[in-house]
Amino acid sequence: MTKLNINGKTVELEFDEGTPLLWVLREQAGLTGTKYGCGIAQCGACTVHIDGNPVRSCVYPASAVRPTQQVTTIEGLSESGDHPVQQAWQELDVPQCGYCQSGMIMAAAALLAKNAAPGDDEISTSITNICRCGTLQRVRQGIHRAVEISRETQTS
């Protein structure tokens, strides 16, 4: 049994050596919001945060996560689905099929945590997730809108 801190809760999970964090989250912790798209760190569908940093969990061995580290998945990004990125995404109807969106949202949230108002160039270098439906334009707009929403909530 290994202790992991996922979405603020410590859980004890059993998994084989070498199992990627993605599959421990999906199959042991029952958190299926994090998706499998490629398994080789290409697409970003599996993006979660470890101590706030975006990580492609399909190539990150669960055994490398220390019990003191905080793993955050899409399910734990906000209490009621109202993180500024989620609000912006809802407002602009960003998702199409939605399958890549957990990863997109986690990547965008990690970017905003580091940089409260990223410019277009920073968005271009930081968001490298694949979306086969092609929501990229709205993802960009959504990040800009999330910046505004954060500001509005801070000042109100």
Next chain:
Amino acid sequence: MSEGNIKLSRRTFIVSAGASGAGLVLGLTLPVSGRAKAGVAVTEEVNAWVVVQPDDTVVIRIARSEMGQGTLTGLAQMVAEELECDWNKVTWEYPTPGENLARDRVWGSFATGGSRGIRGSHQYVREGGAAARMMLVEAAAMQWQVPVAECSAANSVITHAPSGRRTTYGKVATAAARLVPPTEIPLKDPKDWKLIGQPAKRLDTRGKLTGEQIYGSDLSLPGMLNAAIKACPVFGGTVAGFEADKVSDMPGVKGVVQVDDNAVAVIADTWWRAKSALDVLPIEWDEGPNAQISQADIQARVREGLTADSAFIGNSAGDIKAALTGATTRVEATYSYPFLNHATMEPMNATALWTKDACEVWCPTQNGESALAAAAEAADLPLEQCDVHKMLLGGGFGRRGGGDYVRQAVLIAKQMPGVPIKLLWSREEDMKHGFYHPITMARMEGGLDEDGNLIALQIRISGQSILAGRIPEALQDGKDPIVFQALSPDGDHAISYKIPNLLVDHAMRNSHVPPGFWRGVNVNQNAVYMECFLDEMAHAAGVDPLTFRQRLMQENPKGLAVLNAAAEGAGWGTPAPEGVFRGLATCYAFGSHVAACAEVSVDDGGKLKMHRIVAATDPGYAVNPQQIRAQVEGSFVYGLSALLYEECTVKDGEIEQENFDTFPSLRIAEMPKVETIVMPSGGFWGGVGEPTIAVAAPAVLNAIFAATGKRIRNVPLKGQNLLSA
């Protein structure tokens, strides 16, 4: 709003688990619709399309599949328009294909492809909404004992004006359900639409933002096991043998089974364990004769077709031979377009539960009924004893119309009766076992008169036929009519231009690589061939590419208006920013007129930057303009990924590419700004999901020519020098 999801089968399946004999009631543990979650009693339907709850929640039944394209919301808007219900109280659910069958296909076709979701069902879904409204109003009138004609409905409220009485849909729904459905169902005049044409928000967004949306690959059922599969990498090859005992002791492994004659699956408690065991399972393949085939062989065969004597004629006018001979200027060019995988973001998957009496499947599918047929055939059971629960798709693009993965899941489940088994393909399996965009080439020959007008055009397409590979019974005397999409004499894919002497024909050259319907289908390559070559002709004529096209579109005013809108929107004819060049493309596909004007620059190192694309579309009626914009933007990403990077190639009979590292997709950094002009002219119903994809690539290619003077005639651009030097 909507949390709609899978609906409980009304005929709850009670299947006896073969091995244990224990009864297993299915469905109850499934993710279910909002109303069931809330513990609301299931109400009778008003009709097949509409259920109204006592709390006025309106559940609209959706037959077509939602795969991101927004059809679900558009269809609900159309039902709600005629129903006159409160849009904020609308939710949705899928009926199952089994229910459709049991009710004489009351919901019509479940097929979701060819951009037909809306245009193929607008009439009967609106009638469904209107009929339900008529019954609700009639029920209220009967309660009040007043003439129906004195009652009206709006926003889920029924009013009897003379007495001022009011009631809501929820209060009369049960009574309405008992009435005889009307036979005469008048529909609104489009000018009176209030909801159709509005940029309503999608009904399926919320769960996609929180991780709550359950896709097929997320499904979990009690006692479920997971399967990973590997089919012979060479198409047509078979399993010669495998050493199950080498992996049967690995953690979690429950079984190693053969699936059909060409695949092996490992079943384990988790998918990761199944896949880990499959990765080390020794399998011997009998690759068969196809293992000798390489890309060069396929290309040579397609190239040969370019000059072959016999070909199927798709469109002809005038006397092409004489016109070409008499032309002042003649231009020739050869183009090519490769195999492409769909690479839906969510790999293929299906979950199946089989017993000797029943079979249930949960899967993402673009055609619930064909999934049901595939399930029943694999289950060896009558259709009536099977059902399919459609899950939201993690992308479709034409890939999920077939039943290959459904069949596999059922064949695996059959080997463990009573145990639900979820089959999930790895990305590698998905890349190597698709139904690929067909490979084709085109030899183009055009003639100009002394005034620079196009008087003759000959197009010889050579290559694969999708119908021959997928639906051979749809061939017409051996001819595949859909290879001529956007070049046809008439119909939904009529050629945009009037060319006095024309010959378009097709030399069918199939390969062992299974072809499929890939978003945009044959319009993708045909628009590249036609629109880039027209640009070549305009250049040879010394005529502006817009003017050149306009001259040929005088009899196609709607197409011309769309082309003009895209050109004007981009500022065609006015100077572009320094170093930026423009290219145009237009076509008529899936019943819609579309056009694009791309702005690109190519730097001294030959690096392409796509700055902006202005797109215009006239789909006749625009049900949800903001979703149309989303489809245009999205289709451009898909089409431009193909233009820039994507190609599947064959080595030793198998597809070489395995994952997104060798089959890349456009990233946000490369995404041009897309400006979409939605200009519905009314009077017809055109498609949305596919038409625009086809104009992105030729517009960019023509802009590259404007920037560099070099014609790129082979797709993708990857690895090609864009500069003339």
